[in-house]
Amino acid sequence: MEPLYIEPTEFTPKVSFDPESSIFEISGFSRPENVIGFYRPILKWLEEYNEKVLSQNIKFEKSLLTINMKMTYFNSASSKFLLDVLLEFMKFHSKGNKVEINWYFEDGDDEILESGEEIADMLGYTFNFIPY
Amino acid sequence: MTKRENILGHYGPLSYEEIGFLLNRMSAYVDKQGMNITIKKKVYSAMVESLENVYKHQDIINGDTEHQPRFSLYLDDNEFSMFSSNSILTFKSTPLKEKLDRVNKLDKSGLKELYKQTILNANVSPKGGAGLGIINIAKVSENKINYTFEPINSEYSYFTINVVISLNSTI
Numbered sequence: 001m002e003p004l005y006i007e008p009t010e011f012t013p014k015v016s017f018d019p020e021s022s023i024f025e026i027s028g029f030s031r032p033e034n035v036i037g038f039y040r041p042i043l044k045w046l047e048e049y050n051e052k053v054l055s056q057n058i059k060f061e062k063s064l065l066t067i068n069m070k071m072t073y074f075n076s077a078s079s080k081f082l083l084d085v086l087l088e089f090m091k092f093h094s095k096g097n098k099v100e101i102n103w104y105f106e107d108g109d110d111e112i113l114e115s116g117e118e119i120a121d122m123l124g125y126t127f128n129f130i131p132y
Numbered sequence: 133m134t135k136r137e138n139i140l141g142h143y144g145p146l147s148y149e150e151i152g153f154l155l156n157r158m159s160a161y162v163d164k165q166g167m168n169i170t171i172k173k174k175v176y177s178a179m180v181e182s183l184e185n186v187y188k189h190q191d192i193i194n195g196d197t198e199h200q201p202r203f204s205l206y207l208d209d210n211e212f213s214m215f216s217s218n219s220i221l222t223f224k225s226t227p228l229k230e231k232l233d234r235v236n237k238l239d240k241s242g243l244k245e246l247y248k249q250t251i252l253n254a255n256v257s258p259k260g261g262a263g264l265g266i267i268n269i270a271k272v273s274e275n276k277i278n279y280t281f282e283p284i285n286s287e288y289s290y291f292t293i294n295v296v297i298s299l300n301s302t303i
Contacts, residue, residue: 076264111173
């Protein structure tokens with residue numbers, strides 16, 4: 001399956017989902033004018049990844065999926081979609097894949113740290129919180 | 133600084149790019165003052181949600197130049213205070229008042245719980261709203277949100293919210 005790569009813009013984050021390495025990264029700033037238009041294709045890609053790769057390749061069941069979240073800011077509408085993206089990864093976890101979620105935050109940025117803690121709480125999943 | 137200083141002001145139609153411009157000006161000001169990243173992020177979040185609410189939810193009155201979107205940001209020794217205004221169809225004021233009164237009654241943990249319940253059940257509207265903006269403003273502000281609805285005519289009102297972010301808990 002082709003990787004998903006979206007260049008960052010002034011209003012949207014960089015997205016880099018690589019099935020080959022099983023590393024999935026969203027980084028930067030998220031305040032899209034059309035939040036549905038930005039995030040829906042990402043969710044669709046994850047659904048296809050789930051159907052085409054994870055569900056059909058039993059070897060992948062043991063693969064480790066690494067999710068790196070390196071957000072500097074996201075608005076409330078984006079938070080809903082970031083949660084939905086992570087919920088898709090939780091589906092992979094429930095199928096037996098190991099899922100590691102790394103939540104990066106600038107040292108001293110309590111807002112991003114707290115947002116990550118809240119999302120982790122909503123998912124009922126343990127994140128690695130990593131200052132930089 | 134002893135008296136209240138007006139840092140930013142906007143009056144007139146509000147574009148998405150203009151919101152970015154106002155945010156950049158605020159960020160540059162806060163950086164110049166040497167304030168910490170948490171206060172900057174709190175003001176940033178409250179500004180984004182306030183201005184995006186104006187952008188998404190304003191009901192434009194054709195031909196009216198006196199009730200266009202307005203935004204002001206002030207700073208004194210104790211707090212940032214921002215005012216955001218837009219015209220709105222008056223019939224929409226009741227559910228909006230109910231939402232504001234609801235968040236104003238909640239403490240920090242109550243707001244977190246409401247945010248959690250709302251985000252888990254949210255359906256994003258075609259305008260891109262997830263019903264989270266006002267809750268998010270209340271969370272970052274940690275102060276009550278003041279608001280007014282000033283009647284314009286039989287159909288429309290001019291809605292203003294005032295969000296305060298205290299400096300003492302974050303610096």
